[in-house]
Amino acid sequence: MNTSDVIKNSGIEFGTSGARGLVSDFKYEATVAFALAFLIQLKKEFKISEVAIAIDNRPSSFGIAEYCASAITHLGLNPIFYGVIPTPALAYKAMADNMPAIMVTGSHIPFDRNGLKFYRPDGEITKKDELAIVSANIDFDLSLFTIPELSISNAASNFYLERYISLLSEDFLAGQHIGIYEHSSAGRDLYAKLFRSLGAEVTSFGRSDEFVPIDTEAVSQQDREQALVWSNKYHLDAIFSTDGDGDRPLVSDEKGNWLRGDILGLLCAIELKIEALSVPVSCNTVIELTDKFTQVNRTRIGSPHVIETFHELKKSYNRIAGFEANGGFLLGSDVSYGSSMISALPTRDAVLPAIMLFAAAKDVSISSLVNALPQRYTFSDRIQNFDKNRSLKLLNDIKNNPSDFIQLLGLDAKVVNCNEVDGLRLTLSNSDIIHLRPSGNAPELRCYAESQSSEAAERLVNETLSVLLNL
Template sequence: MARKYFGTDGIRGLTNAGAMTAAMAMKVGMAAGAYFQRGDHRHRVLIGKDTRLSGYMLESALVAGFTSVGMDVIMVGPMPTPAVAMLTQSMRADIGVMISASHNPFADNGIKLFGPDGYKLSDEAEAAIEALIDGDVPLVPANQIGRAKRIDDAQGRYIHFAKSTFPENLRLDGMRIVIDCANGAAYKVAPAALWELGADVVTIGVTPDGTNINDGVGSTAPAALGEAVVAAGAAIGIALDGDADRLIVVDEKGRVVDGDQLMATIAAGWARAGRLKGGGLVATVMSNLGLERHLSAQGLGLVRTKVGDRYVLESMRARGFNVGGEQSGHIILSDYATTGDGLVAALQVLAEVRRAGAPASEVLHRFDPLPQLLKNVRFAGGKPLEADSVKAAIADGEAALAGNGRLVIRPSGTEPVIRVMAEGDEAALVERVVDSICDAVKAAA
């Protein structure tokens, strides 16, 4: 079923336009509040946000929406998305809300919803809420309007939780770590957690001003972190994104380590300790074929899903896996969290580096990735993937890569773009295949 407002990760867009206005946020609060009011208890919603300027506006609108239908509101201020998921469950809230556009520029914002179990909503729940958004949600009588309050100890609760996932027999004493918080939601909690575990912490991306989130820092711009790690003589660098559900690492040489290598590292450590469930891990179609071959050599499997951490999590839950994620750095460790958690994943990576007693460049380089190329083709309208010429180009590409690579073609879920990805043993062949398909899409668009 096509959804009108919800995308692959909540509602997202340019603020003060389209679906990301204060008026729409209030409607979302009213609709979600009405949907989750079940049972005869006093209903409660927990709201967190990242550091975007528009977060104040959307927070106020959501509070108005939720209280108007009789829900009490708890506001926790700037907090990572996984912290909102954890606190929603911990505080027995009926629904959790994270106001964030993740790794997008500051002018965008979004609304992510969590159920009382801390998991993102199902497609069916989102469809039901969409119907309520476009409908007529009844308001409660004046004496039943909800109350709103802020709590001051949410950061400490999340720091304690994150630290509890780090092995008790390990410490980070003497380990210099550069942490890049993308001027986002984790700018206070992530450095504090590392410091409390004994690390010598160097920070960047911890001075949010409302407009600098993800601006040249964070997991989508790791160059600054690489330079800082080398300059500081640090053992490792950790980059989070704007809402801290994504992790990218930089080794002591300043080289980027992506989510595929990090998942392989965590899976190997957990397999060695006898705690890896499912016999492998879950990743998306975008994860490198080198990861799949590496896991296979260790007797571990790789289950692939379509792009989106929600689909990774659905597969993990259905198949009984406890490690999964995306090449982009969304890593889900279901023993600890109901969604991707950059800080918790980083602590597992740090534990492996600490146990090995070797440089991060050695511990985290698990396999040589195959040449992989991804290009985006923007189109004005129509359905270019249904053109016979594009279908023929894709068929030719699949034939050329047969047995020695993979081809993934998919439309973006958030913009009018066709993403063309190929990988294989020969870089030149991969480039020819991608360029041929991109040319066909452009001609058909």
């Protein structure tokens, strides 16, 4: 077999964050081909002897990890298996130990799909690295591979907890009652321990034995209503949760209203006194309106694009970060906080933005922090099982006739700007924004909207998706 041929025919493709495909696509030969191509390319740059592996709670993830371990041992390397832990925990430990890592996760997409996230010893792979993986031309004979037995090390989960426990005092969250919506999150066994170690009262709920595909950019109506019930029942100051692999946060205010991910990221960046930010084009324009940052770069959607800008920002600024509309926070430089220092973690993390929000809300409510920001509101949702080619055709038609599309929506406004940085982002004469983009991870068409009220933004998304379904 040849890695290039196997990868090309596997049905697995790189999206905005990792290689994704149906579980049925992650056959032994396909998984081995990806792992071999990644590691053999990496060995040209780094001297490596160990490779870290971790998984999420999907039923298929452990088997795929075994396939990865088979490729690792075949190359004479030692797999270090950290079990079910958040992606940022794996990345943090691997970067500290200067070794590559493979995370088996499909993140927030449905459980019939899965994926692989790859980390170099110095952090997330780039788009250039992705191209090198799919283009690698390596022959291999699968009959010569064996699957090793994997034993779990707790070193990465403990190291991740210590990152925050050592940063803050043991009474840092004293007086706060935090609910943990555990569902099937990869970090569900860590979060209550972490917040209790920082002095909070913690109540956990919602643990599921079945995988729950939480999408922090398109929170279901059921999860929105359930948060209100939990908040009222337990008298909570906040609810904390994440997506499947624990790199995208989902945090509510004291009333049980989920915060948008970019608002959470913004409040975290303000609390950390970040100087220069890098955020995707899909994030709320309130970021610039706050006038809190010297520099704000807008990128394509996906953490590799955000990270790519950090190198240039470091030439002029000391306190650098980025975040995405999904809430994942990327710390691009070491940053002082109080008398401590938070080391850089240039990959999406769910814990840091939550902790910084709770810090900012020690003497005020979370809702008051949100309400103090300039009043721009966003909402997003998606059409699932929507063919990518159909999405691309629709976007092209809208780009060529934007006025006709706005008329179909029944809006009394004109299109004043068409931004094609990532998908199609229409700015209207009434300052509303409609952003359409095919998902890079699944057959979905996403719609983001921005308006002067939360109700208007949600209505704009719902009406847009309704029209698109009938085109």
